[in-house]
Amino acid sequence: MPLFGPPNIDQMEARRDVQGLIKALAWKDAPVRRAAAEALGALHDPASVDALAVLLADENSGVRRAAVGALVARGGQRVVDPLVRALADPDAQVRSIAENALYKRLMADIDAETRRVTATALGRLNTPDSVAPLLNAVKDADENVRIAAIKALATMGEMQAVLPLIMIVARETARARSTGRSDAAMERAASHALDTLADARAIAPLRAALSQSDPDAREVAIRRLARIGTPEVAGVLTGLLSDGDATIRRAAARGLAEMQWQPTADETGARYWAAHREWRRCAECGPEAVPFLVASYPGAAAMERADIMYALAQLEWQPQAGDAMAAAYWAAQGRFDKCIEIGEPAVEALDSALRSAPRWRFRVEAAAALATLGQSREEPFAHLDLVQRALEILDAGGEGADNHGTLETFLAEQHLFDPDTEKVESCKCGYPASKGAAGGAPEVITDLMGFERSAANTTTFYCPSCDVRRATIVRGSPEAGILEPPTDE
Numbered sequence: 001m002p003l004f005g006p007p008n009i010d011q012m013e014a015r016r017d018v019q020g021l022i023k024a025l026a027w028k029d030a031p032v033r034r035a036a037a038e039a040l041g042a043l044h045d046p047a048s049v050d051a052l053a054v055l056l057a058d059e060n061s062g063v064r065r066a067a068v069g070a071l072v073a074r075g076g077q078r079v080v081d082p083l084v085r086a087l088a089d090p091d092a093q094v095r096s097i098a099e100n101a102l103y104k105r106l107m108a109d110i111d112a113e114t115r116r117v118t119a120t121a122l123g124r125l126n127t128p129d130s131v132a133p134l135l136n137a138v139k140d141a142d143e144n145v146r147i148a149a150i151k152a153l154a155t156m157g158e159m160q161a162v163l164p165l166i167m168i169v170a171r172e173t174a175r176a177r178s179t180g181r182s183d184a185a186m187e188r189a190a191s192h193a194l195d196t197l198a199d200a201r202a203i204a205p206l207r208a209a210l211s212q213s214d215p216d217a218r219e220v221a222i223r224r225l226a227r228i229g230t231p232e233v234a235g236v237l238t239g240l241l242s243d244g245d246a247t248i249r250r251a252a253a254r255g256l257a258e259m260q261w262q263p264t265a266d267e268t269g270a271r272y273w274a275a276h277r278e279w280r281r282c283a284e285c286g287p288e289a290v291p292f293l294v295a296s297y298p299g300a301a302a303m304e305r306a307d308i309m310y311a312l313a314q315l316e317w318q319p320q321a322g323d324a325m326a327a328a329y330w331a332a333q334g335r336f337d338k339c340i341e342i343g344e345p346a347v348e349a350l351d352s353a354l355r356s357a358p359r360w361r362f363r364v365e366a367a368a369a370l371a372t373l374g375q376s377r378e379e380p381f382a383h384l385d386l387v388q389r390a391l392e393i394l395d396a397g398g399e400g401a402d403n404h405g406t407l408e409t410f411l412a413e414q415h416l417f418d419p420d421t422e423k424v425e426s427c428k429c430g431y432p433a434s435k436g437a438a439g440g441a442p443e444v445i446t447d448l449m450g451f452e453r454s455a456a457n458t459t460t461f462y463c464p465s466c467d468v469r470r471a472t473i474v475r476g477s478p479e480a481g482i483l484e485p486p487t488d489e
């Protein structure tokens, strides 16, 4: 064997002499360098990566092919950067080996860190070939790889990523809603990437997301569209005000508000305010608002229902159907004759008026309407017939003294008052409110009052003519009786 002859690569490989092979990479003859690179590739030793990377600058293309092949065979995150540099190699075969590794092999590497580093490198490369492996990596089993792929796609400004990113945000939103937990890091990364991508080019993929069946995905798309805020977006969002799903209509209305869109006083404006559940403003859009007000009533909460009724009254709505809503509408306006016409479906509205109509006169009329429908109630009047009669006398409009006399006679007939020993005191409106012997404490004529029980043992009495609170009585307490004196507040 000649002294200083070429190194015996086969022997070194057989002995796993990595250091010897690395030295051989610098040998003056290209075939030796090439054989040494191939041998190192087969040995998979981490120590060889830097030396093989240096060899990518070799003047001989055959050597560079062997070096890039050995790096690919070695694998691992440290080969990623050298392979990225190899993409610029003048030799097509070197480039092809590096491309194949970066776009396919390394993205399928068993080591998650290798996949993550490769994904980041692909984002920097920003080539058309990067897109498919990165879109794939968004579904990687490893979270860090997924996040790296999301960030890479955002850096690239890749619009193909928009829909998958929306689906991620939607999935995490749904998960957070149902379990209280979500993958916050993924959600943040996807949201941030969508922010980065939200420019006019994103309108098309965002519109595509609107045709998804998942309402969360549609909401996410609407929010991003609103941020883009062009006239085209306004057209899309106003179209969504007619969507079949109320949450989508509301999301579209919020988006329009966010982009400072100005509603007009027409059907679109009515849809807009209906989606915001701003019923009075909805009514300001004119008669076009009626169908939206009517349609929203059944699912609305009690407070909203009052607003809807008010809005319909502003529009001078005339209900066509004889249903519960029509009854509530007429009851709100004190048209109890209409409630009686409606009959059974009006009972709920009448009961509601009985509990909470602001005017006690309305409550008297509601109680009378219920009685007409065969539905007598024990509250809020102990004797509705007496209250009605007393109001009739009061309303007959005689002189004050005449009225008082007529009422006293009526009360005496009803044994509510003894004219020989007692004296009736009237409310400031003239309604008989209390009675008492001369010098004695006045006693509220509770049978003639409307009453409300608040706490279990507290009852407050009101003048059914003018709504003044006459007394609050606590029963069963040590100081049973009138706690608050009658008041003409």
Ligand SMILES: [Zn+2]
Binding pocket: 427, 428, 429, 430, 431, 463, 464, 465, 466, 467, 468
């Ligand atoms: Zn009164």
